[in-house]
Amino acid sequence: MRAAIFNGPRRIDVGDRPGPAIAAPTDAIVRVVLGCVCGSDLWYYRGDSLHELGPIGHEFIGVIEEVGSEADTLAKGDLVVAPFTYSDGTCPHCLAGWPSNCANGGSFGNHGIDGGQGEAVRVPLAGTTLVKVPGSGHSDETMRSLVALSDVMCTGHHAAVSGGVKPGMVVAVVGDGAVGLCAMIAAKRLGAGRIVALSRHPARQALAREFGATDIVAERGEAATEAIMEMTGGIGVDAALECVGTNESMATAFGIARPGSVVGAIGAPHDVVVPINTVIFRNVGLRGGVSPARRYLPELMDDVLAGRINPGRVFDFETDLNGIAEAYAAMDERRAIKSLVRIGAI
Amino acid sequence: MRAAIFNGPRRIDVGDRPGPAIAAPTDAIVRVVLGCVCGSDLWYYRGDSLHELGPIGHEFIGVIEEVGSEADTLAKGDLVVAPFTYSDGTCPHCLAGWPSNCANGGSFGNHGIDGGQGEAVRVPLAGTTLVKVPGSGHSDETMRSLVALSDVMCTGHHAAVSGGVKPGMVVAVVGDGAVGLCAMIAAKRLGAGRIVALSRHPARQALAREFGATDIVAERGEAATEAIMEMTGGIGVDAALECVGTNESMATAFGIARPGSVVGAIGAPHDVVVPINTVIFRNVGLRGGVSPARRYLPELMDDVLAGRINPGRVFDFETDLNGIAEAYAAMDERRAIKSLVRIGAI
Structure with missing residues (x-):
């Protein structure tokens, strides 16, 4: 089969790999329909993080091709969304609601596991990992939102849940990448009364407003903190969502968070250095991390299928496997918010 | 009046200060009955933190001597507990439940405010700060527990609340100082099923058991982490309470905290360096800080008066104002868990 291959920083190629086969009774083989590129893929693309050479991509939706004997809740022909990590659903961490920390889990596109940027994937622990999409004949708009559930929307939702967003709250989202934009969808969905988007890019500002942002702050660093403190009467925001991962964005998030938030x-x-003095002397907490996407998927899928949220709007660039290198480059150069990769027919 | 005076690291003297007088209509004058020394007082005592020269001490109980015209919920003769910070009860932070972050507040024994280690204190914002103790003729044991509500018990409780302690949880307390010991009381009070005390000091271990610890771990650092991971079947604890403030104790707390906790x-x-990779890749959050003691005081006072908790047991050294230097030295040299200072008659 054909798949994207990481051959080193800025070297993403399309290559041939052995077609996957069932290796354990809990496996399923998924023929990929849509994949995409994650902001976190850019870290190894740019050489800022290490990544094994080989298959890549951890976000995909597709059609079940074959199931192992113990993955019998799934059947050939099912349309499924893969959360970006696989999990057994039965270890203590899964039972506590943290499937992305599964004791027996892992992620796609690394450590010998097929990537989502390829024609097919062997999914370990498939019965407790993949989420079947009900219905058929979904529109292309819906399909784009379904692949956004694989990671980016669940991750934005995790930011909002971790920040404790509740109805009526004033929420600020630091970061206007695809995850930050999805965090705005999530904040609105959870009832935030005011959503402040930190963004200086006109196209992203427009999408932020479409997703529920009520205010845009184009300043950065200290100036952003000052602007938001002024907007909130010196109080700070009820929840600051940090969706970048740099020291500056963390400092901004802590700088605008009100005591107790x-x-x-x-x-x-x-x-990133966590400003511990702000934690202790202003009682500002820190929660978040790798999204337990498998836990969030069912409720978010309901909203996608009902048309209440449309996270697929974050895709503003699309290509097929042949264009995979350009899919990365467009995001790296900030020409694209997020790149969709059309891989197979449904 | 006579009061403890900070004259520089390891120079605590008793000196004369002007007797306090009402300066604002929201003030009250409290004649101090019991004061004590806080673990945080040791930071400036040792020269590890800066502190203004002058009056010190932020924990005290006493009797109202005089009230300003707007502090009329209090009356001369009332026995009151002072939380270690004063607050107006009406600013946005107070209304949100964070009186220790009051926009118009401050703490005792610093910045020109009388200290609790002295014969009398002018308490700003007294009506919204001081908590009246119902009844009269309280035993010495009760009085000791009441002064423990001024800071140490409320701070231990804040660790447990911040860590999200709930019935049945496995809780570890890192630190066997007075605050750590009170965190054990708090964890038990909140229903923890198992309480692991990290302590290598026999007297503190005994008190930990009295307060509810079910397990003692005498190891430190990596060895402590390994011991607790083994005790919990590799899962980690449901809540780790960090009650020291050093980098090693924070690392231990993050090392033993289960994903999602x-x-x-x-x-x-x-x-202290917060291990951000543990936050993100293991979904371990961080909350806490300066305890909103005024918020917690009423419920904890109920429990003290009913005899359900006895945090005054942390005092294992006592003296009067003349012995204030020794009260600090005993804690500094770890000869005492916490020093009580008897200042006036009730």
């Missing part, structure tokens, strides 16, 4: 953080951290 | 931290931080 929690910074919801999902950005993969790079040289 | 929250480290409840109240130690004044000194060179």
Whole structure:
């Protein structure tokens, strides 16, 4: 089969790989329909993080091709969404609601597991990982939103849940990437009364407003903190959502968070120092991390299928496997918010 | 009046200060009955933190001597507990439940405000700060527990609340100082099923058991982490309470916290690096800080007066104002868990 292959920083190629086969009774083989590129893929693309050479991509939806004997809740022909990590659903961490920390789990597109940017994927622990999409004949708009559930929307939702967003709250989202934009959808969905988007990019500002942002702050760093403190009468926001992963964005989130609030953080951290004095002397908490996407998927899928949320709007660039290198480059150069990769027919 | 005076690191003297007088209509004058020394007082005592020269001490109970015209919920003769910070009860932070972050508040024994280690204190914003103790003729045991409500018990409780302690949970308390010991009382009070005390000091271990600890771990650092991971079947604890404020104790707390849990931290931080990779990749949160003691005081006072909790047991050294230097030295040298200072008759 054909699949995207990571051959080193800025070297993403399309190559041939062995077609996957059932290796364990809990496996399923999924023929990928849509994949996409994650902001976190850019870290190894740019050489800022290490990644094994080989298959890549952890977000995909597709059609079940074959199931192992113990994955019999799934059947050939089912349309499924894969959360970006696989999990057994039975370990203590899964039972506590943290499938992305499954004791027996892992993620796609690394450590010998097929990537979602390829024609097919062997999914371990498939019965407790994949989520079947009900119905058929879904529109392309719906399909785009379904693949957004694989990671980006669940991750934005995790930022909002981690920050404790509740009805009527004033929420600020630090970061206007695809995850930050999805965090705005999530904040609105959870009832936030005011959503402040930190964004200086006109196209992203427009999408932020479409997703529920009520205010845009184009300043950065200290100036952003000052602007938001002024907007909130010196109080700070009820929840600051950190959706970048840099030290500056973390400092901004802590700088605008009101005493007693929690910074919801999902950005993969790079040289981030948590301002412990703000934690202790202003009682600002920190929660977040790798989204337990499998837990959130059913409720978010309901909203996608009912048309209440439309996270697929974050895709503003699309290509097929042949264009995979350009899918990365467009995001790296910030020409695209997020790149969709059309891989197979449904 | 006579009061303890900070004259520089390891120089605590008793000196004369002007007797306090009402300066604002919201003030009250309290004649101090019992004061004590806080673990956080040791930071400036040792020269590890800066502190203005002058009056010190932020924990006290006493009797109302005089009230300003707007502090009329209090009356001369009332026995009151002072939370270690004063607050107006009406600013946005107070209304949200965070009186220790009051926009118009402050703490005792600093910045020109009388300290609790002295014969009398002018209490700003007295009507919204001081909590009247019902009844009269309280035993010495009860009085000791009441002064423990001024800070140490409320701070231990804040660690447990911040860590999200709930019935049946496995809780570990990192730190066997007075706050850590009170965090054990709080964890038991909130229904923890198993309480692991990290302690290597026999007298503190005994008190920990009295307060509800079910397990003692005498190891430190990596060895402590390994011991607790083994005790919990590799899962980690449901809540880790960090009650020291050093980098090693924070690392231990994060090392033993299970995915999805929250480290409840109240130690004044000194060179603490929050392990951000554990936050993100293991979904371990961090909450805590300066306890909103005024919020917690009523419920904890009920429990003290009913004899359900006895935090005054942390005092294992006592003296009067003349012995204030020794009260600090005993704690500094770890000869005492916490020093009580008897200042006036009730």
